[in-house]
Amino acid sequence: MTTAQIGPSLGRNLSGNVRTITAELLPLYSTYFDQRVNQLDVRLSKILHLGRTRIQGNLDVFNLLNGSTVLQLNQAIGPTFLQPTQILDARLLKVGFQVDF
Secondary structure (H helix, E strand, O other): OOEEEEOHHHOOOOHHHOOOEEEEOOOOOOOOOOOOOOOOOEEEEEEEEEOOEEEEEEEEEEOOOOOOOEEEEOOOOOOOOOOEEEEOOOOEEEEEEEEEO
């Protein structure tokens, strides 16, 4: 929903000591993102047996293709109208080990 703050620019004070009011400028559900969120996550795992000990190594890569899809836009009227405020997190690498004995 896009809204605007209306205040003293009317040339008089608003009734009831209200400083600003919120007015809808666009109809509800009239603006949508043009992109779908596509994210590829991959895990590589290897298990090693050393006697009675089991070692499992993991390599996780999140957002492998490093997509930068817009997740949220600024919907307030002003110089930053429809400017992205949140995008998909960058590529992330995670290394892990598990030892069972």
